[in-house]
Amino acid sequence: MRALSLLRPDSAIPLMREFLGWYLVEMIRIPRRGYSYSKAFTAILPILFLLRTIFAPWKNIIERPKQLNIYTIGPMLALNGISRCIGAVIRLGAIIVAIVVQIALLAFTVGYLLLWIAYPLALLFAIAHITVVLLA
Amino acid sequence: MKPVSLSLAGTRMDRIETLRRCFFGPIALILEGILFAGIVFGILSEEYEIAFVEGAVLFVFTLVVLHRFIVDALERDTKVSSDIRELVDADVLRGIRNSARVSPVHLFRASLRSPRGVFLLQELGIDPKNLCTTCSSAVEAMDPQRILKGASALLPKYQAKRIAAPHILAYLLCSADGPFYDAMNHADIAEADLDAVVQWDALLQQSRQTSGWSPQAIATSFGGIGQGWVMGYNTILDELTEDLTHEALRTARRGSLLHSKESQMIAGILQRGSHHNALLLGRRGSGRWTLLMHFTAALRMKELAAGLPLSRVFLLKTQRLLSGTDHPDHDLLKALQGRDSGRHIIVIRDLGLLLSGGDARLQGVLMKLLESPNVGVVAIADPGEYHAGIVRYAGVDALFERVTIEEPEEPQTMEVLMEECTQLQKSGRITVPYRLLRKIIEATGRYVGLQAFPGKSVEVLREVVTQAHSLRLATVTEEMVLQAISVRAHQDVSALDVDDRLRYLETEVRLQERIIGQNHAVKTLANALKRGKLQIGSRNRPIGTFLLLGPTGVGKTETAKALCDILFDGSENMIRLDMNEFSESTSVDRIIGGGAGDKGVLAKQVQQRPASLVLLDELEKAHPHVLNLFLQILDEGHLIDSDGVKTDFRSTVIIATSNAGSKAVHQILQKNPAMPAEEFHTQLIDAIIETGTYSPEFLNRFDEVVVFRPLTFSDTVHVAMQMIGTLAAAMQKEKGIMLKIDADAVEAIAKKGYSAEFGARAMRRAVQDTLETHLADRFLRQPPKRGDVIKVTRGDLGL
Numbered sequence: 001m002r003a004l005s006l007l008r009p010d011s012a013i014p015l016m017r018e019f020l021g022w023y024l025v026e027m028i029r030i031p032r033r034g035y036s037y038s039k040a041f042t043a044i045l046p047i048l049f050l051l052r053t054i055f056a057p058w059k060n061i062i063e064r065p066k067q068l069n070i071y072t073i074g075p076m077l078a079l080n081g082i083s084r085c086i087g088a089v090i091r092l093g094a095i096i097v098a099i100v101v102q103i104a105l106l107a108f109t110v111g112y113l114l115l116w117i118a119y120p121l122a123l124l125f126a127i128a129h130i131t132v133v134l135l136a
Numbered sequence: 137m138k139p140v141s142l143s144l145a146g147t148r149m150d151r152i153e154t155l156r157r158c159f160f161g162p163i164a165l166i167l168e169g170i171l172f173a174g175i176v177f178g179i180l181s182e183e184y185e186i187a188f189v190e191g192a193v194l195f196v197f198t199l200v201v202l203h204r205f206i207v208d209a210l211e212r213d214t215k216v217s218s219d220i221r222e223l224v225d226a227d228v229l230r231g232i233r234n235s236a237r238v239s240p241v242h243l244f245r246a247s248l249r250s251p252r253g254v255f256l257l258q259e260l261g262i263d264p265k266n267l268c269t270t271c272s273s274a275v276e277a278m279d280p281q282r283i284l285k286g287a288s289a290l291l292p293k294y295q296a297k298r299i300a301a302p303h304i305l306a307y308l309l310c311s312a313d314g315p316f317y318d319a320m321n322h323a324d325i326a327e328a329d330l331d332a333v334v335q336w337d338a339l340l341q342q343s344r345q346t347s348g349w350s351p352q353a354i355a356t357s358f359g360g361i362g363q364g365w366v367m368g369y370n371t372i373l374d375e376l377t378e379d380l381t382h383e384a385l386r387t388a389r390r391g392s393l394l395h396s397k398e399s400q401m402i403a404g405i406l407q408r409g410s411h412h413n414a415l416l417l418g419r420r421g422s423g424r425w426t427l428l429m430h431f432t433a434a435l436r437m438k439e440l441a442a443g444l445p446l447s448r449v450f451l452l453k454t455q456r457l458l459s460g461t462d463h464p465d466h467d468l469l470k471a472l473q474g475r476d477s478g479r480h481i482i483v484i485r486d487l488g489l490l491l492s493g494g495d496a497r498l499q500g501v502l503m504k505l506l507e508s509p510n511v512g513v514v515a516i517a518d519p520g521e522y523h524a525g526i527v528r529y530a531g532v533d534a535l536f537e538r539v540t541i542e543e544p545e546e547p548q549t550m551e552v553l554m555e556e557c558t559q560l561q562k563s564g565r566i567t568v569p570y571r572l573l574r575k576i577i578e579a580t581g582r583y584v585g586l587q588a589f590p591g592k593s594v595e596v597l598r599e600v601v602t603q604a605h606s607l608r609l610a611t612v613t614e615e616m617v618l619q620a621i622s623v624r625a626h627q628d629v630s631a632l633d634v635d636d637r638l639r640y641l642e643t644e645v646r647l648q649e650r651i652i653g654q655n656h657a658v659k660t661l662a663n664a665l666k667r668g669k670l671q672i673g674s675r676n677r678p679i680g681t682f683l684l685l686g687p688t689g690v691g692k693t694e695t696a697k698a699l700c701d702i703l704f705d706g707s708e709n710m711i712r713l714d715m716n717e718f719s720e721s722t723s724v725d726r727i728i729g730g731g732a733g734d735k736g737v738l739a740k741q742v743q744q745r746p747a748s749l750v751l752l753d754e755l756e757k758a759h760p761h762v763l764n765l766f767l768q769i770l771d772e773g774h775l776i777d778s779d780g781v782k783t784d785f786r787s788t789v790i791i792a793t794s795n796a797g798s799k800a801v802h803q804i805l806q807k808n809p810a811m812p813a814e815e816f817h818t819q820l821i822d823a824i825i826e827t828g829t830y831s832p833e834f835l836n837r838f839d840e841v842v843v844f845r846p847l848t849f850s851d852t853v854h855v856a857m858q859m860i861g862t863l864a865a866a867m868q869k870e871k872g873i874m875l876k877i878d879a880d881a882v883e884a885i886a887k888k889g890y891s892a893e894f895g896a897r898a899m900r901r902a903v904q905d906t907l908e909t910h911l912a913d914r915f916l917r918q919p920p921k922r923g924d925v926i927k928v929t930r931g932d933l934g935l
Contacts (some may be wrong), residue, residue, distance in 0.1 A: 002154050002157065002233075002234070002235065003154060003157070003158045004238075005145060005146075005154060006151065006154055006155065006158065010146055011145075011146055012152075013149050014148070014151065015151045015155065018148075018209070018279040019205055019239065022205055022206075022208060022209070023201075026204070035428055036351040037351050037354075039351065040351035040352070040354050040355040041354075043440040043441065044354070044355060044361055045361055048441070049443075094361070115197065119194075119197060119201070121713045123198070126190045126191065126194045129187060129190065130187045130190070130191055133187045134187070
C-alpha cells in the first residue's frame with residue numbers, strides 16, 4: 001500500500017527532516033503574519049490618526065458664517081461643538097474597537113505561537129495522560 | 137513488448153502527496169470523522185471529560201498543522217533538481233495509484249483525470265474520454281522518461297516550475313503524431329491556441345493562490361475607514377459628484393493587464409505642482425475607464441500603506457451640474473475648498489458636453505478647477521469628441537496633458553478576455569470554450585467597427601455568460617455569441633458566418649448567372665477572392681482589392697453589385713464612392729475628414745459596417761492625392777483619418793472600376809478580335825501605363841487587375857433576355873401574368889440598347905422604352921386578369 005511507503009526510512013527520514021525544518025521556520029512566520037494582519041487592521045482603523053483627529057468635526061461638518069455678529073456666533077458655535085462631539089464619540093468608539101481588535105489579534109498570535117511551541121510536548125503529555133486515565 | 141515504466145516513488149512530491157492522502161484522502165477523512173465522533177461522544181458522556189477535550193484539541197490541532205505543512209510544501213518553490221522525476225507536480229501524482237511503477241499510460245490517464253487537464257481539454261473542445269480511447273495505444277509505445285523530458289522542456293515557455301497535467305498534455309498534443317495530431321485537427325486547434333489555453337491555466341493557478349483572507353486583500357476590501365471621517369461631508373459634493381474609490385477597490389482585485397505605462401503617466405501628471413490634469417484620449421472600449429479604476433485603487437493602497445493623507449476621486453455628474461444648480465461656480469468650488477488634507481481628483485467623463493453645454497461661468501469654474509493646486513482633473517474623451525468639442529477651447533486644452541490610450545492588439549485582447557472569463561466563471565460556473573473566445577475576438581474585430589478592443593469583446597462575453605446563466609446552461613454556445621454580435625453589428629452575422637465558405641466557393645457560379653460575356657474576368661475575380669478569404673499567406677489587408685478595367689457598359693459596376701449581394705447579403709452593405717466627386721485636391725478632406733470630429737465619408741461608413749464592399753467608381757477621375765490615400769488602404773488594410781483614428785479595412789472587399797484604356801481596348805481587339813484573354817490583359821495594361829493614367833506601382837497594389845472585354849452582340853442579347861426575364865418574373869409574382877416574348881423581339885431590343893461606344897449601358901432604357909411602354913399601353917386599354925398569357929412580338933414593339 002502506498003501509505004506504508006512513508007514508513008520506509010528513505011521516505012520517512014527526509015519527510016521528518018522537512019517537517020521539522022518547516023515547523024521551526026513557522027515559529028518565525030507566525031509572528032510575522034500576525035504583524036502583517038496588525039498592519040492591515042491599522043490601515044483600516046488607524047489608532048494614532050484617530051487620536052490625533054479625535055476632536056475634528058465629524059465629516060468636516062462646520063459652519064463659517066459670512067458675517068460674525070451676535071446672532072450668528074451662537075448657532076455657529078453650537079453646530080461646530082456638536083459636530084466635534086459627534087466626531088469624538090464615534091472616533092472614540094472606533095479607537096476602542098481598534099484597540100480590542102489589535103489586542104485580540106495579539107492574544108491570538110501569542111496564543112497560537114505558544115501552542116505551536118508547546119504542541120510537541122503537549123502532544124506527548126496528552127497521549128500519556130489519556131493512556132493513564134484510560135488504564136486507570 | 138513489456139511496457140516501459142519509471143518510478144516516481146520516493147520523490148518529494150510523492151511523499152507529500154502520500155501524506156496528504158493518508159490524512160486528507162477520502163478514506164482518511166471518513167476514519168477521522170468516526171474518531172472525532174467518538175471523541176465528541178466521550179466528551180458528552182461526562183466521564184473522562186477532560187481527557188477527551190484534550191484529545192479533541194490536539195487531534196484538531198494536529199490536522200491543522202499537517203494541513204498547513206502539506207499546503208506549504210505543495211506551493212513552495214524548490215531548488216532545481218537534475219532528476220526529472222522531482223519536477224512532477226502533485227497534480228499528476230494525485231491520479232497515479234502506484235507511483236513505484238508509472239507507465240506512459242498512467243501518466244497520460246492521470247493528466248486526463250487532473251482538474252487542470254480537464255480544464256485544458258474542455259477549453260480546447262477535446263473530449264477527455266474520447267482522447268483516452270483513441271490515444272492510449274499510441275501512448276503505450278512511448279517512453280515515460282521521454283514524455284517527462286518533453287514536458288519539462290515546455291516549462292520555461294509557460295513560466296512554470298513543475299510538470300503538471302497541462303504540460304504533459306501539451307507535449308503529447310503537439311509533439312506526438314497520429315491520433316494526437318488528429319485530435320488537434322478535429323478540434324481545429326493550432327499550436328498557438330494550445331499555448332494560449334495553457335497560459336490561461338497558469339493565470340488561473342496564480343489567481344487561486346491569492347487568498348481573499350490575506351492582509352492585503354482585507355485592507356483592500358475595507359479601505360481606510362478612519363481617514364475617511366475627517367473628510368468633507370458635503371451635500372453639494374454628494375449631489376454633484378460620485379465617490380469612485382469603492383468601485384475602484386472592487387474592480388482592482390482583478391489583475392491589470394493593459395496600460396500599466398499609461399497608469400504611471402497619470403500618476404506622474406497628477407503629482408506635478410502645475411499642469412496637473414490628464415486627458416485620457418482613446419476610443420470607446422479601449423480600456424480608459426478600467427485604467428482609471430486601477431489607477432484609483434493603486435493610489436489608495438499606496439497612500440494607506442505609506443500613511444499619507446488620502447486622495448478622493450470623484451466622478452463629476454455633468455448633467456446634474458449643467459441642469460441642477462443655480463450657482464455652479466460657487467457650489468462646486470466651495471465644496472472642493474481645501475480644508476481636507478489630501479487631494480481631490482475630479483473625473484470628467486464628458487468634458488465635451490460640459491464645455492459645449494455650459495455657459496461661460498461654468499467654463500470659468502472648470503478653468504479654476506484645472507488651475508487649483510489641490511484639485512487634479514482627469515478627463516476622458518474619444519478622439520472625435522476631442523477634436524470636435526475640446527480643441528476649440530484652447531485655454532482648457534492647454535491645461536491638460538494628453539495620455540493616448542491605444543487599442544490593444546488581438547493577443548492582448550485575448551488575455552483580457554481570459555481574465556474576464558476567469559472572474560465570470562468563478563461566480564457563475566459557466567464554461568466558455570477557448571474557440572468561442574477566439575470567435576468573439578474575430579467577429580467583433582470584423583463586424584463591430586464603432587468600438588475598440590478589448591471593450592467590445594468583453595461586452596459580448598459578459599452578455600453571453602449572463603444569457604447562459606439565465607437559461608441555466610453550463611456552457612456558452614456559438615449561436616449566443618453570434619446573436620450578441622449581430623445586435624451590435626446591426627446585421628445578421630450568424631447567417632454570414634455559417635454560409636461564408638459556401639458563398640466564396642459559389643462566387644464564380646453565381647457571378648456567371650448575373651454577369652454576361654465576362655467569363656474570364658469572373659473566374660479571375662472569384663479565384664482571387666477565394667485566396668484572400670482563406671488568407672493563404674499572412675494577410676493584413678482587405679479580403680480582396682480589384683481594379684476592373686474595360687470600356688463602359690460591359691458590367692463592371694454590375695459585377696460589384698452582384699458581388700456585394702453574394703458576399704455581404706445585399707447591396708445595403710455596399711459603400712459606393714463616385715470618384716467624379718473627388719477630383720479636387722481638397723477632396724482628401726472628404727475621405728479622411730477635415731479634423732474637428734469630422735470623420736470623413738469613407739472612414740465613417742466602414743466603421744459602421746466593417747464587413748462591406750467598397751466600390752470606387754471611375755477611379756481615373758480621382759485626384760492623385762486621393763489615389764495616394766487609397767494606397768494606404770490597399771497596402772496596410774487601414775486608413776488613419778484626420779483625428780488619428782485608425783479605420784480597419786481588413787473585412788472589406790475593395791473594387792475600383794475604371795474606363796481608362798477604353799480606346800486602347802477597341803484598337804487592340806480591332807487588330808485581333810479573337811485575342812486570348814491573357815494577351816489582351818497584358819496589352820491593355822501596357823497601353824494604360826504608356827498613357828500615364830496609372831503607374832505600374834499603383835496597379836501592382838491591387839490583388840488583381842481584371843479586364844472586361846466589350847460585349848458581343850450575342851452577349852447583349854443575353855443581357856436583354858436577363859432584364860426581360862427579371863421583368864417577367866416580377867409580373868408573374870405581382871400580377872400572376874405570364875409574359876412570352878419572341879426571340880426576334882428580344883434581338884431587336886438588344887440591338888436598340890447596344891452601342892459600341894456605351895456597351896449595354898442603354899439596355900435598361902431600351903427595355904423601358906420598348907417593352908415596358910408597350911405593356912403599359914396594352915394594360916391600360918385592356919387590363920389583364922390573373923393567369924393571362926401576354927405574347928409580345930417584334931411588330932408589337934414597332935421595331
